[in-house]
Amino acid sequence: IGTLGTLSGWSLNGTSTYGMMVGLQKAINAARQPIVAGHYLSSGTFGMNLNQLAETGRAGAVVMVAYGHYKVVGNAGGYPVVQRNGGHFVVMTGAYRNDPICKLRIRDPADDGCTPDLPTQAEYKNHWYNAVNGWVRVAAPGLPWRWMTRIYPEASPPGFGIGSTISLLDGMTWCAPRKGVGKKLIDGVAGNAFEFYTVAPEDGWSEEGRGLVCEPLDLGIDGTILGATNHPDGRGVIGLVEVATEGAAGAPATTRMLVSYDPGIDLLQELAEIPGAETFVIGRNRAIYSATESTLERTELADEAEEEQPDVGDGDFAGPPTSVALPFSVSALCYDDLNDEIVGLSDDSMQVAFVAKDFGGEVGTFSMPGEVAAAAGGSIASNPEDGVLWFGSSASSTIYGLSKPSAKAGASKTLEVVEQIDLPLEDGAVIKDLDFLGGDEFVVIAEPGGTLHFIRESEADDTGWRQVQEEPFSLPCSLSGIEVDRGRGNFDAKEHETPGYDNLIPGDLIPGNPLPDPLCLGDLNGDGLVDGIDLGVLLGEWGEDAFVPSDFNDDGKVDGDDLGTLLGQWGPCP
Numbered sequence: 001i002g003t004l005g006t007l008s009g010w011s012l013n014g015t016s017t018y019g020m021m022v023g024l025q026k027a028i029n030a031a032r033q034p035i036v037a038g039h040y041l042s043s044g045t046f047g048m049n050l051n052q053l054a055e056t057g058r059a060g061a062v063v064m065v066a067y068g069h070y071k072v073v074g075n076a077g078g079y080p081v082v083q084r085n086g087g088h089f090v091v092m093t094g095a096y097r098n099d100p101i102c103k104l105r106i107r108d109p110a111d112d113g114c115t116p117d118l119p120t121q122a123e124y125k126n127h128w129y130n131a132v133n134g135w136v137r138v139a140a141p142g143l144p145w146r147w148m149t150r151i152y153p154e155a156s157p158p159g160f161g162i163g164s165t166i167s168l169l170d171g172m173t174w175c176a177p178r179k180g181v182g183k184k185l186i187d188g189v190a191g192n193a194f195e196f197y198t199v200a201p202e203d204g205w206s207e208e209g210r211g212l213v214c215e216p217l218d219l220g221i222d223g224t225i226l227g228a229t230n231h232p233d234g235r236g237v238i239g240l241v242e243v244a245t246e247g248a249a250g251a252p253a254t255t256r257m258l259v260s261y262d263p264g265i266d267l268l269q270e271l272a273e274i275p276g277a278e279t280f281v282i283g284r285n286r287a288i289y290s291a292t293e294s295t296l297e298r299t300e301l302a303d304e305a306e307e308e309q310p311d312v313g314d315g316d317f318a319g320p321p322t323s324v325a326l327p328f329s330v331s332a333l334c335y336d337d338l339n340d341e342i343v344g345l346s347d348d349s350m351q352v353a354f355v356a357k358d359f360g361g362e363v364g365t366f367s368m369p370g371e372v373a374a375a376a377g378g379s380i381a382s383n384p385e386d387g388v389l390w391f392g393s394s395a396s397s398t399i400y401g402l403s404k405p406s407a408k409a410g411a412s413k414t415l416e417v418v419e420q421i422d423l424p425l426e427d428g429a430v431i432k433d434l435d436f437l438g439g440d441e442f443v444v445i446a447e448p449g450g451t452l453h454f455i456r457e458s459e460a461d462d463t464g465w466r467q468v469q470e471e472p473f474s475l476p477c478s479l480s481g482i483e484v485d486r487g488r489g490n491f492d493a494k495e496h497e498t499p500g501y502d503n504l505i506p507g508d509l510i511p512g513n514p515l516p517d518p519l520c521l522g523d524l525n526g527d528g529l530v531d532g533i534d535l536g537v538l539l540g541e542w543g544e545d546a547f548v549p550s551d552f553n554d555d556g557k558v559d560g561d562d563l564g565t566l567l568g569q570w571g572p573c574p
Contacts, residue, residue, distance in 0.1 A: 064090065071163070082139065092106055130154070181230055257273045327363065331378065345380050352367075352368065366413050402417060
């Protein structure tokens with residue numbers, strides 16, 4: 001924890017939101033590990049619930065959970081109005097659901113249930129909490145509704161009396177092997193399958209070993225995939241697809257829509273129908289931005305609520321505008337994480353537009369500098385650490401780093417070239433796409449031949465950018481685009497620093513300390529009784545060497561100790 005805080009430049013408190021997420025990603029980047037982290041905290045209408053955490057963990061991530069202490073300050077049609085008052089980060093070690101029972105198992109490196117002496121708290125014991133999902137209204141600008149999970153150690157949740165304090169899951173940080181996603185090419189044409197690939201940095205970058213591994217993934221849709229990127233929660237992909245539909249008088253037609261696909265449970269979901277959409281990008285704020293000719297549209301990821309949002313007669317949360325007009329038709333999009341702007345490119349007029357994430361203020365429009373040759377199919381990517389916009393196209397083997405005009409340029413409306421890299425492309429090869437792995441490393445796809453170039457900024461001296469491998473290597477799969485995971489999060493100092501996501505002293509869950517086990521743990525089917533049905537479930541899991549609901553003492557197996565726990569709770573639940 002201290003190391004993470006030091007790396008982040010945020011004192012020694014590595015578990016503060018800013019300290020942990022920045023320090024963690026810097027530690028990963030410094031070690032050149034094929035790992036990526038995501039950091040997402042409740043904001044606007046986005047809340048956090050145990051279902052999301054469990055799905056991210058099931059997808060292969062290590063999940064750290066933020067819970068907040070919320071004071072009940074009002075009532076909205078029977079639902080609590082709450083105000084955050086500090087919180088804490090812990091590690092999720094298990095999630096269990098068997099309606100109506102829902103439970104969270106955590107391990108706390110700074111255990112709130114022990115002593116106030118934080119450095120000596122790390123007993124790393126598992127604690128179970130009961131959990132329930134529901135709607136709350138947050139005392140924040142616009143009074144947004146959020147679907148969130150409440151955790152508590154009692155057998156049933158305490159009430160929502162004014163002035164009481166409840167604990168809500170309101171954020172997570174996850175770490176997982178870095179992956180990318182692209183459109184698979186079938187005979188040179190975009191098909192109906194995504195292609196997952198993993199990239200793993202190691203000195204020399206070679207085709208052998210861990211360089212690039214492709215895993216085909218067929219969505220089984222009747223249509224064409226136009227674009228794809230990774231889900232911000234690390235569970236599958238979000239794509240823009242064109243699918244067949246029925247037009248006027250039953251005539252065949254097509255439409256375009258945003259979809260999400262979770263390969264772990266083979267779940268394809270429609271997010272929004274956006275006729276005519278050509279390209280899209282996801283912001284670090286979790287919003288999806290799609291371009292239809294000269295219109296930029298914003299779509300929110302679904303909150304995955306299991307109940308309709310309450311209607312208490314006082315209007316809905318007034319979120320940001322859902323569309324904005326641009327001065328040209330957009331051919332490519334990227335998101336500038338540093339400045340929270342959507343960047344749109346027109347490879348027809350060779351112009352670039354910068355739009356604020358909430359569509360507020362004026363759209364800034366700039367022309368490409370004269371040395372950048374015009375060409376169809378240009379690609380852009382923004383460096384998340386310094387905001388430099390990188391551009392590549394089929395017109396040149398050079399990729400250009402661009403920035404808005406400096407102060408000395410006055411009112412110039414032309415971007416400036418601040419860096420450039422000449423790639424050793426094979427004869428006839430052209431740049432197809434580029435994307436960042438991190439602030440000092442990115443990848444470029446060139447075709448024909450499907451060669452992949454890894455570019456890294458020099459660490460030893462100030463010699464600029466260089467290719468990592470001596471020679472580019474061929475892709476083991478044919479892709480028409482590349483989108484790579486990198487560390488991202490929606491942290492906003494204005495919203496999340498006060499009150500911070502820091503350790504509380506003693507910071508106990510209110511009311512009471514964590515209990516070692518929830519009451520009536522032996523009720524495995526949730527019918528309020530511990531009886532022969534639950535005994536049958538336990539015997540069916542006997543001896544399994546894995547975390548299962550019947551493993552009450554978390555020792556990795558179901559045996560006589562667990563049987564004794566169940567028999568000791570035999571009968572009606574208290």
